[in-house]
Amino acid sequence: MIRLLLAEDQSMVREALAALLSLEDDLDVVAQAARGDEVVAAAREHSVDVALLDIEMPGLSGLDAAAALRGACPGVKIVILTTFGRPGYLRRAMEAGADAFLVKDAPAARLAEAVRRVLRGERVIDPVLAAAALADGASPLTEREREVLGAAADGVTNAEIADALHLSQGTVRNYLSLAIQKTGARNRAEAVRTARDKGWL
Amino acid sequence: MIRLLLAEDQSMVREALAALLSLEDDLDVVAQAARGDEVVAAAREHSVDVALLDIEMPGLSGLDAAAALRGACPGVKIVILTTFGRPGYLRRAMEAGADAFLVKDAPAARLAEAVRRVLRGERVIDPVLAAAALADGASPLTEREREVLGAAADGVTNAEIADALHLSQGTVRNYLSLAIQKTGARNRAEAVRTARDKGWL
DNA sequence: CCTCCCCCATGACAGATGTCACGCCACAGT
DNA sequence: ACTGTGGCGTGACATCTGTCATGGGGGAGG
Numbered sequence: 423m424i425r426l427l428l429a430e431d432q433s434m435v436r437e438a439l440a441a442l443l444s445l446e447d448d449l450d451v452v453a454q455a456a457r458g459d460e461v462v463a464a465a466r467e468h469s470v471d472v473a474l475l476d477i478e479m480p481g482l483s484g485l486d487a488a489a490a491l492r493g494a495c496p497g498v499k500i501v502i503l504t505t506f507g508r509p510g511y512l513r514r515a516m517e518a519g520a521d522a523f524l525v526k527d528a529p530a531a532r533l534a535e536a537v538r539r540v541l542r543g544e545r546v547i548d549p550v551l552a553a554a555a556l557a558d559g560a561s562p563l564t565e566r567e568r569e570v571l572g573a574a575a576d577g578v579t580n581a582e583i584a585d586a587l588h589l590s591q592g593t594v595r596n597y598l599s600l601a602i603q604k605t606g607a608r609n610r611a612e613a614v615r616t617a618r619d620k621g622w623l
Numbered sequence: 624m625i626r627l628l629l630a631e632d633q634s635m636v637r638e639a640l641a642a643l644l645s646l647e648d649d650l651d652v653v654a655q656a657a658r659g660d661e662v663v664a665a666a667r668e669h670s671v672d673v674a675l676l677d678i679e680m681p682g683l684s685g686l687d688a689a690a691a692l693r694g695a696c697p698g699v700k701i702v703i704l705t706t707f708g709r710p711g712y713l714r715r716a717m718e719a720g721a722d723a724f725l726v727k728d729a730p731a732a733r734l735a736e737a738v739r740r741v742l743r744g745e746r747v748i749d750p751v752l753a754a755a756a757l758a759d760g761a762s763p764l765t766e767r768e769r770e771v772l773g774a775a776a777d778g779v780t781n782a783e784i785a786d787a788l789h790l791s792q793g794t795v796r797n798y799l800s801l802a803i804q805k806t807g808a809r810n811r812a813e814a815v816r817t818a819r820d821k822g823w824l
Numbered sequence: 825c826c827t828c829c830c831c832c833a834t835g836a837c838a839g840a841t842g843t844c845a846c847g848c849c850a851c852a853g854t
Numbered sequence: 855a856c857t858g859t860g861g862c863g864t865g866a867c868a869t870c871t872g873t874c875a876t877g878g879g880g881g882a883g884g
Contacts, residue, residue: 432706437731438639441646505633530638564860577813580840593862599842609842609870611812612778765830781870794832800872810840810871 424448424537427465429455429484430476430503439474439533446534458482462494470498472537477504477511485514492519499540503533509555510621512547522546561622562604570597572623574610625649625738628666630656630685631677631704640675640734647735659683663695671699673738678705678712686715693720700741704734710756711822713748717756723747762823763805771798773824775811 426443428451430436440451453468455461459481465473473491475484482490488500501522502515515523521540524532525548536546563571573583580598584591598610605622607613617623627644629652631637641652654669656662660682666674674692676685683691689701702723703716716724722741725733726749737747764772774784781799785792799811806823808814818824 432727434704434725434727434729434731434734435636435639438636438643441731442639442642445642503635524635526633526635528635530635530642533635566861576816577808577810579809590863592864595840595842596844596863597861599844602842607778608780609778615777767831791833793834796870796872797833797874798831800874803872 423450424472424541425450425452425468425470426537427451427453427455427461427468427470427473427498429458429461429464429474429479429487431456431479442530443534443537449534449537458484458487461487462490465491465495465498472499472501472540474501474503474533474537477502477506477515485511485518488515488520489518499537501533501536501540501546507548507551508619508621509551509557510561510619510623512551512555512621513560514621523548523551525551561617561620563601563617563622567597567601567604568617568623570594571601571610571613571617574598575614624651625673625742626651626653626669626671627738628652628654628656628662628669628671628674628699630659630662630665630675630680630688632657632680643731644735644738650735650738657681659685659688662688663691666692666696666699673700673702673741675702675704675734675738678703678707678716686712686719689716689721690719700738702734702737702741702747708749708752709820709822710752710758711762711820713752713756713822714761715822724749724752726752762821764802764818764823768798768802768805769818769824771795772802772811772814772818775799776815 426449428436428440430439433456436454436456440454443449443451453464453470455464458479461473461475475487477484484502488502491498491500500520501524502520503524503526504511505526507525512523522536522545524536539546561568569587570583573586580591580594584594601617602610602613605613605616607616627650629637629641631640634657637655637657641655644650644652654665654671656665659680662674662676676688678685685703685705689703692699692701701721702725703721704725704727705712706727708726713724723737723746725737725747740747762769770788771784774787781792781795785795802818803811803814806814806817808817
């Protein structure tokens with residue numbers, strides 16, 4: 423039996439996926455987690471073979487959880503499962519040591535298939551997404567620009583960002599200006615959106 | 624046997640929920656839809672008893688699909704199933720004639736339970752959400768304000784909004800200013816966010 | 825009829841935002 | 855030692871945004 427850990431914050435989806443996977447004879451969901459920061463402990467306690475991780479989770483994102491798990495339990499295979507097929511997510515998932523990357527739009531049969539394939543040592547990635555990730559390339563933003571742009575979400579004002587990051591307002595404006603140029607956007611809101619899409623945030 | 628229609632755009636989630644529901648002896652998922660505009664036809668063709676509708680779907684939102692279904696097949700019970708427990712969603716769901724409103728955060732057992740209860744003529748609503756929806760009340764925005772605020776999402780500039788809606792820039796500014804006041808926000812981005820949260824958009 | 829309210833518009837003004845030029849410091853590479 | 859790059863800051867400037875006052879037109883309701 424293949425022992426699975428399932429991490430996903432929405433209980434209904436998590437339990438539904440567990441029901442789906444349990445229909446397979448060779449799969450057994452032995453642990454569930456509703457938060458990213460529960461993943462490593464759960465994986466250790468139940469000695470799982472494969473971890474299925476959602477990205478959008480409270481506590482710790484699935485990507486960060488993947489990196490932590492890769493460090494703590496190198497033998498565990500990691501499958502990232504996400505709503506959003508953003509190229510940047512894929513890239514960061516690979517950097518975090520994931521073995522497979524699936525979007526929830528894909529047919530359910532892919533899930534069990536992916537679990538079996540990663541256990542055979544294969545990597546499972548949507549070729550279209552892989553191409554997009556390579557085309558976008560790495561983030562052109564410096565660490566500070568990324569930080570400032572991230573803090574600029576949802577109508578936060580320059581003064582608030584400056585205060586939160588202990589910078590001067592002018593510096594915040596400069597970083598935002600650079601980020602806007604590098605993303606090819608016309609203002610902060612657009613810059614935030616495209617940076618998020620490309621996974622630069 | 625209770626005949627179910629399941630509408631949800633993410634295949635993996637949809638099929639997983641179908642697997643979950645099939646574990647119940649008295650439930651039978653006889654139809655699935657990946658788009659909101661497929662709902663009415665599917666419900667008619669398979670003569671379903673209960674329709675489970677996700678809100679975020681391409682083609683037609685689950686809320687609009689609910690209204691259409693209520694008109695076309697008045698006997699079919701409607702359960703709204705959504706990721707976001709926004710008070711405005713709940714209010715609009717009730718206006719569209721929904722019998723139950725569930726968030727995906729709730730435990731999976733609630734789903735089958737809700738199906739059985741709506742068939743007994745009951746309404747199933749989270750009391751906390753219901754209170755929040757009543758507290759928020761109806762939208763204070765006029766039709767034009769709603770339109771302009773909706774067009775202001777994601778870094779679109781005043782000039783572009785004016786152009787798209789065939790208004791002058793000053794008028795757009797005025798409407799946005801009113802919308803910002805009414806939402807209690809401090810700028811357009813925040814106004815868009817809170818209006819969305821309250822379901823005023 | 826008169827009064828609201830909504831629609832649309834203009835003009836003026838303060839403040840926020842985006843851009844640019846320029847400076848300082850630290851650190852890494854050549 | 856010199857140069858490049860990134861972090862941090864200032865000042866100046868043009869533009870965009872948000873607010874307010876004010877106006878005309880139309881429809882709904884007292």
